[in-house]
Amino acid sequence: MSMLTEPYGVLTNLEIGSMTSPAKKTVVRLRDLRPFLRQRDLIVKNAEADRIIYWYYECSQLTESGQLNFGITTITPGIIGEEYHFTRGHYHTNPNAGEVYLTTKGEGILLTQSTDGKTKEINLRPGSTAYISPGWAHRAVNTGDEDFVYFYSYPANAGHDYSLVEKDGFKKVVVRRKGMPTVIAVK
Amino acid sequence: MSMLTEPYGVLTNLEIGSMTSPAKKTVVRLRDLRPFLRQRDLIVKNAEADRIIYWYYECSQLTESGQLNFGITTITPGIIGEEYHFTRGHYHTNPNAGEVYLTTKGEGILLTQSTDGKTKEINLRPGSTAYISPGWAHRAVNTGDEDFVYFYSYPANAGHDYSLVEKDGFKKVVVRRKGMPTVIAVK
Secondary structure (H helix, E strand, O other), rough: OOHHOEEEEEEEEEEOOOEEEOOOOEEEEEHHHHHEEEEOOOOOOOHHHHOEEEEEEEEEEOOOOOEEEEEEEEEOOOOOOOOEEEEOOOEEEOOOOOEEEEEEOOOOOEEEEEEOEEEEEEEEOEEEEEOOOOOEEEEEEEEOOOOOEEEEEEOOOOOOOHHHHHOOOEEEEEEOOOOOOEEEEEO | OHHOOEEEEEEEEEOOOEEEOOOOOEEEEEHHHHHHOOOOOOOOOOOHHHEEEEEEEEEEEEEEEEOEEEEEEEEEEEOOEEEEEEEEOOOEOOOOOEEEEEEEOEEEEEEEEEEOEEEEEEEEEEEEEEEOOOEEEEEEEEEEOOOOEEEEEEEOOOOOEEEHHHHHHOEEEEEEEEEEEEEEEEO
16 A cells, blocks of 8 residues: 555745645634634624634645655734634544644744643744654744644544534633733633 | 654754764775675775775664654765765665655765666755655765765665675766766676
């Protein structure tokens, strides 16, 4: 199976957050993020629903053990209600699948949590490399005034489960308090 | 098993090629590279045997399916005989284990080859991202005048087999011809 694919190269822009073909681009707007907001009843005007919160370019391989997907994500700067722009966040469907993040621009916080209730936050700035252990959900938050960009890689057979996060939310979120990014526990 | 480890962060210098603890540093010198040279009978003076060809910092996880190791490699600029400085290169012991390279500084060429005789070269400059499919041996070559630096990630259960490359060499190598890096087939 694995010999079906040959090595290949793409060009990644580490400042803008883009990647040449065969990478595929996905854009996530405020309307897509609504079920993941801490304030689910937040009133979002139609004009704001189109706001781009983040995008990512990803190169996907065959879904088989040992193959790696990789890509680059850009989270725009901004606040929704009191939450800084963030990615929806997910568990991997396959509990035995880690992930690596390498920050290339901006400032952010990586929120992680395990299904048994542990949480851990990791501050990210250019050069910060985070390892997300298998079994931990992960969400990235842009806490700066400019785009926050990171390169990532994970096993191609990981799968993404957004439903647990959509149902229960993240145990901790990043909000602006006195003008500063502050990690708070959600009750 | 996988819940034994928590997410963590390190700081990576993408220009120099270094990584903070718990990353471990390995230095490879000309004497270590000798069995991998095209000209194995090349006379290397003792004073030159200490020359640093490359180093890498690596964060290793538990050796289990779905965990990812990651690190950063710096190949110094230079020539040995007529070959540009290069990494030894290896197959993964586990034939189902790919690898991702992200170039952050300098210029190089990634040489890849499969056990059934195929070869493929990929040019690398800052932002170049290469995917090395499972089953392909890989060697990086610094073809520029400055350090060549790349970030990488691969499955923690990949394993490294240098013996096949030491025995048979790479089918193609990068040599200086008329002052230019040139990929040639080894007879």
